[in-house]
Amino acid sequence: MMRPKSTMELVPGDDETYYLNMGPQHPSTHGVLRLRLHLEGERILGAEPVIGYGHRAHEKMAENRDYLQFLPNTSRIDYLSGMIYNLGYCQAIEKAMQIEVPERAEYIRVICAELNRLTSHLLWLGTYLLDLGGFTPFLYAFDDREKLLDILDSVTGSRLTYSYGRFGGVSMDVDDTFLRAAADYCTYFRKRIDEYHALVTHNIIFRHRTKGVGVMGPQLALDYGVSGPCLRAAGVARDLRKDEPYGIYDRFAFDIVTAEGGDCFARHMVRMGEMEQSLNIIEQAVGGIPDGPVLAAKVPKRIRPPAGEHYFAVESARGHFGMYLRSDGTDVPVRLKLRTPSFVHVATMPVVLPGTMLADTVAILGSIDIVIPEIDR
Amino acid sequence: MFRETLIGAWSLLVGMKVTLSHVLRAPVTSQYPRERIEMSKAYRNVIRLIEIDEIGSHDCIDCQACVRVCPSDCIKVEGERPDGMRKKRATLFEVEFALCSECGLCLDVCPTDTLGYSREYDQAGFRRDDFLYDLLDEWRDKEADVRTRLREDEAKKAAAKAAAASKAAAAKKAKEEATAAAGDTGDVAVEGEV
Ligand code: SF4
Ligand code: SF4
Numbered sequence: 001m002m003r004p005k006s007t008m009e010l011v012p013g014d015d016e017t018y019y020l021n022m023g024p025q026h027p028s029t030h031g032v033l034r035l036r037l038h039l040e041g042e043r044i045l046g047a048e049p050v051i052g053y054g055h056r057a058h059e060k061m062a063e064n065r066d067y068l069q070f071l072p073n074t075s076r077i078d079y080l081s082g083m084i085y086n087l088g089y090c091q092a093i094e095k096a097m098q099i100e101v102p103e104r105a106e107y108i109r110v111i112c113a114e115l116n117r118l119t120s121h122l123l124w125l126g127t128y129l130l131d132l133g134g135f136t137p138f139l140y141a142f143d144d145r146e147k148l149l150d151i152l153d154s155v156t157g158s159r160l161t162y163s164y165g166r167f168g169g170v171s172m173d174v175d176d177t178f179l180r181a182a183a184d185y186c187t188y189f190r191k192r193i194d195e196y197h198a199l200v201t202h203n204i205i206f207r208h209r210t211k212g213v214g215v216m217g218p219q220l221a222l223d224y225g226v227s228g229p230c231l232r233a234a235g236v237a238r239d240l241r242k243d244e245p246y247g248i249y250d251r252f253a254f255d256i257v258t259a260e261g262g263d264c265f266a267r268h269m270v271r272m273g274e275m276e277q278s279l280n281i282i283e284q285a286v287g288g289i290p291d292g293p294v295l296a297a298k299v300p301k302r303i304r305p306p307a308g309e310h311y312f313a314v315e316s317a318r319g320h321f322g323m324y325l326r327s328d329g330t331d332v333p334v335r336l337k338l339r340t341p342s343f344v345h346v347a348t349m350p351v352v353l354p355g356t357m358l359a360d361t362v363a364i365l366g367s368i369d370i371v372i373p374e375i376d377r
Numbered sequence: 378m379f380r381e382t383l384i385g386a387w388s389l390l391v392g393m394k395v396t397l398s399h400v401l402r403a404p405v406t407s408q409y410p411r412e413r414i415e416m417s418k419a420y421r422n423v424i425r426l427i428e429i430d431e432i433g434s435h436d437c438i439d440c441q442a443c444v445r446v447c448p449s450d451c452i453k454v455e456g457e458r459p460d461g462m463r464k465k466r467a468t469l470f471e472v473e474f475a476l477c478s479e480c481g482l483c484l485d486v487c488p489t490d491t492l493g494y495s496r497e498y499d500q501a502g503f504r505r506d507d508f509l510y511d512l513l514d515e516w517r518d519k520e521a522d523v524r525t526r527l528r529e530d531e532a533k534k535a536a537a538k539a540a541a542a543s544k545a546a547a548a549k550k551a552k553e554e555a556t557a558a559a560g561d562t563g564d565v566a567v568e569g570e571v
Binding site for chain 1: 381384385386388389391392394395396399405417418419420421446448478479480481482485494
């Protein structure tokens with residue numbers, strides 16, 4: 001069997017250093033990720049992520065089913081931003097086939113995508129604090145997330161794998177109860193953000209464990225193609241919702257949250273700020289949602305994007321999620337390449353980890369917010 | 378250094394205050410299985426056949442659209458055309474729920490809108506067969522009656538249609554005769570003018 005060449009060669013005959021496998025079953029890797037660490041005492045000399053334990057061949061599956069049948073897969077690539085991926089895929093096909101989406105559906109998409117971003121960041125907050133040894137914020141964050149999942153559940157019927165988008169709109173209309181619940185949640189959650197800051201951000205232990213730890217500078221981030229909160233934490237203001245607005249994101253006023261330093265604390269601050277911005281977007285969208293149909297009337301019965309190459313990208317909770325589609329004009333894609341952000345982020349680990357301490361590995365790995373199934377796809 | 382210790386201690390106290398404020402709040406955990414929560418309106422689970430009012434039963438016409446669209450290949454439908462009926466009726470409808478991804482595509486394509494979601498939520502089993510659902514099960518004992526009634530309805534409708542058709546034909550004939558008669562006189566008039 002061909003084995004991929006390791007970037008970290010074993011150094012024979014060295015008594016002072018040793019190798020440690022962190023994972024594939026380790027509580028802090030949030031899934032089956034294995035890190036090969038080269039250690040000297042507790043200091044990390046080298047690190048190499050070993051991925052592929054959760055490989056499900058999503059890209060290959062896209063090549064042997066038609067466009068509609070791939071739809072359920074999209075919410076399973078990154079199960080924490082299922083909605084964003086799902087709607088992003090619909091938008092990609094709509095762009096390729098020039099299908100017009102009704103106004104109301106566009107607003108619903110924005111609301112649902114931002115609610116989904118909130119759930120993702122909340123889960124990150126809870127589990128990150130759990131990684132660092134704080135149990136209480138985990139329970140609070142999950143309680144808040146549960147409320148959001150209930151709101152999304154009330155319209156999509158599902159908590160994680162939404163399959164809510166359809167080519168030309170969304171599968172179900174929202175009612176006033178949903179809109180009111182979303183607006184109420186925004187009011188409620190603004191107060192909660194202050195509590196999280198009091199409980200977590202200002203906590204001295206948290207600060208000591210995250211400040212100056214796992215620094216990913218702007219140059220490194222750009223070189224590797226890091227995106228999303230990790231890139232913005234390095235001070236680079238890039239956000240696809242602003243830079244290349246898709247859907248109707250250009251109609252909403254919100255800021256790109258950035259921070260300086262590129263360390264774990266900066267990434268925390270960016271995500272906290274992004275949650276607030278998501279609330280802003282949701283409030284504006286709920287306020288401006290028009291009446292009307294939620295599914296375009298003229299969607300071709302057979303989904304056949306014109307032959308050629310199409311590219312579409314959306315800003316997921318983790319960063320730049322791109323879909324490169326090659327079509328030959330038939331029902332089935334020739335190739336659908338998925339560009340997922342966590343894959344890039346975990347690739348920076350061999351550069352970011354060396355020099356840090358073993359205990360910080362958990363803090364760093366948690367702060368880049370990887371989702372293993374999305375790395376492996 | 379001293380300042381940092383103070384700030385640090387203060388930050389911990391502030392955190393404590395937040396947790397303390399939560400002590401008195403009502404618990405958010407529901408004690409499943411003693412307590413069962415209500416599923417949302419849109420809740421998705423295994424598909425089921427729902428009753429269509431004018432049929433008085435499900436209305437699966439064995440069109441195979443759901444079978445074709447299902448990405449997980451978990452639906453099996455067979456049907457027959459009962460004597461004296463125009464539409465088909467399903468005779469077998471099996472769903473292998475262990476494979477189903479609850480995507481809802483089958484609901485979207487069904488031409489008679491007879492698919493819906495079941496509201497169960499804690500299915501568990503030890504074997505794969507435990508998740509093989511026979512969707513016709515709940516409808517089977519009614520099926521004979523439904524067919525009889527549908528057949529009667531259809532016969533009635535056909536009779537009504539035939540009656541209407543013969544009436545229309547008679548009316549047409551009468552009209553034709555009338556115009557023919559008018560045409561005769563018209564011809565005469567034209568000749569008279571020449
Ligand atoms: S919900 Fe999806 S996977 Fe399940 S039976 Fe219907 S089409 Fe198949
Ligand atoms: S799509 Fe509807 S009518 Fe057609 S076979 Fe399936 S359930 Fe029956």
